[in-house]
Amino acid sequence: MENERIKVLIGDDSASNGVKVAAKLRESGMIAYTRRNNGRAILDSILNDKPDVVFADLTLPDTDALLLIKQVRESLVNVPAFIVVSEIDNSFIERQVLENGAAYFLAKPFDIESLPSIVKSVCRKTVQPSCTDTEILVTEVIQKLGVPAHIKGYHYLRTAILSAVENARLMECVTKQLYPSVAQKYDTTSSRVERAIRHAIEIAWDRGNAEMINDFFGYTADSYRGRPTNSEFIALVTDRIRLRLKTGSVPADYTTTI
Numbered sequence: 001m002e003n004e005r006i007k008v009l010i011g012d013d014s015a016s017n018g019v020k021v022a023a024k025l026r027e028s029g030m031i032a033y034t035r036r037n038n039g040r041a042i043l044d045s046i047l048n049d050k051p052d053v054v055f056a057d058l059t060l061p062d063t064d065a066l067l068l069i070k071q072v073r074e075s076l077v078n079v080p081a082f083i084v085v086s087e088i089d090n091s092f093i094e095r096q097v098l099e100n101g102a103a104y105f106l107a108k109p110f111d112i113e114s115l116p117s118i119v120k121s122v123c124r125k126t127v128q129p130s131c132t133d134t135e136i137l138v139t140e141v142i143q144k145l146g147v148p149a150h151i152k153g154y155h156y157l158r159t160a161i162l163s164a165v166e167n168a169r170l171m172e173c174v175t176k177q178l179y180p181s182v183a184q185k186y187d188t189t190s191s192r193v194e195r196a197i198r199h200a201i202e203i204a205w206d207r208g209n210a211e212m213i214n215d216f217f218g219y220t221a222d223s224y225r226g227r228p229t230n231s232e233f234i235a236l237v238t239d240r241i242r243l244r245l246k247t248g249s250v251p252a253d254y255t256t257t258i
Contacts, residue, residue, distance in 0.1 A: 005029060005030055005031050006030045006031065006052050006053060006119060006120070006123050007030070007031040007032075007049070007050070007051045007052045007053070008022075008025050008030055008031065008032040008033075008051060008052065008053045008054075008055070008119055009033060009034075009035060009042065009045055009046065009049065009051035009053070009054045009055065009080070010022050010032060010033070010034045010035070010055045011034075011035055011036075011037055011038075011041075011042040011054065011055055011056040011057065011060075012034060012037045012055065012057065013034040013035060013036055013037070014037070018034040018037075018055075019034060020112060021055065021112065021115060022034050024112050024113070024115055024116065025115060025116060025119060027116075028116035028119075030116070030119065033049075037057060037060060037061065038060060038061055038062060039060045039061070039062045039063035039064075039067070039068050040062060042054065042056055042060075042068060043068060043071055043072065046072055046076070046080060047072075047075060047076070050078070050080075051080050052080055052081065052123050052124065053080055053081045053082075053083060053103075053119050053122060053123050054080045054081070054082050054083070055083050055085060055106075056068060056082060056083075056084060056085065057084075057085050057086070058084050058085065058086040058087075058088075058093070058097065059086075065082065065084045065097070065102065066084075066096075066097065066100045066101075066102075068082075069082050069100060069101040069102065070100075070101070073101065079101075080124075081103035081104075081122040081123055081124055082101065082102045082103055082104075083102070083103060083104045083105075083106055083118065083119070083122060084097045084102040084104070084105055084106065085106045085107075085108060085110075086105065086106070086107055086108065087107075087108050088107070089107035093105075094107075098150050102150075103122035103149065103150055104118060104121075104122050104149075104150060106118070109187065110187070111185055111186055111187050113185060114155070114159075114185055114186060117135065117155065117158065117159065117162075118155060120135060120136070120139060121139055121149050121154065121155060121158065122149055122150075134162060134165055134166075134241065134245065135162065137241055137244065137245070138158055138161050138162055138165070138237075138241055139158060141237060141240070141241065142154065142157060142158060142161070142204075142237070144209055144212055145204050145208050145209060145212055145213060145216065145237075146203070146204040146205075146207055146208015146209050146212075146213070147200045147201070147203065147204045147208070148200075148203060151196070151199065151200055151203070152186075152196045153196035153197050153198070153199045153200030153201075153203075154200050155186070156182050156186065156193045156196050156197050156200070157197045157200050157201070157233075157234070159182050159185060159186075160178055160179075160182050160193075160197065160234050161234055161237050161238050161241065163178060163181055163182065164178065164234055164235070164238040165238055165241050165242060165245075168238075171231070171234070171235055171238065174230065174231045174234070175190070175194070178234070179191075179193045179194055194230065197230050197234075198230055201227060201228070201230065201233050202227065205227040216236060216237070216240070
């Protein structure tokens with residue numbers, strides 16, 4: 001049904017960018033539409049159309065994305081998830097964007113193929129899981145383990161697990177096969193992928209769901225064994241996902257029993 005699909009507003013109606021982004025998201029079954037790259041136009045559309053996710057440039061002709069987020073928060077109870085796009089890839093700017101309410105910071109140029117998975121990961125809309133929808137299953141699992149969705153390592157980890165589910169051979173050589181395949185999708189380097197995934201796992205281990213971590217890894221977060229390596233984490237989650245997909249059924253509380 002249409003009201004169960006993710007609705008995405010792209011604050012850019014240019015044929016070279018916004019229209020292409022909307023087309024890619026529609027291919028993934030989303031409702032995607034464009035508006036002028038203008039704060040007033042984007043705000044009006046948010047208030048009237050109630051999108052689930054909004055793409056907005058950090059710098060707009062009449063305002064900026066951070067002020068726009070503030071205006072939306074003052075006007076709506078259910079605020080959409082904002083993906084803020086910037087010409088500048090800078091860690092300070094990224095931190096400011098995320099601290100001011102954005103769900104994701106996206107630096108240009110970006111890989112258009114990665115956008116559907118990014119949108120799904122930041123969307124707050126509840127989607128009913130299906131045992132055949134691997135993306136939703138992986139997303140739910142890593143979120144329940146406590147990996148925060150706004151960090152890059154979350155998306156790298158999610159993509160790594162999905163890739164490993166689809167191609168088990170990638171786990172035979174994580175450094176030379178899996179990391180490069182993820183890096184290529186995000187236009188980055190293997191070493192950055194490795195570091196970001198390690199950081200994501202560290203956060204989950206320190207602040208995540210201790211009960212679920214214990215269920216998954218067989219020991220508590222404060223055990224003498226310490227946190228798993230990237231390879232161990234990815235391999236175990238991948239095996240659990242494969243097992244769940246083979247069973248052909250997903251219980252209502254599958255994210256705590258998988």
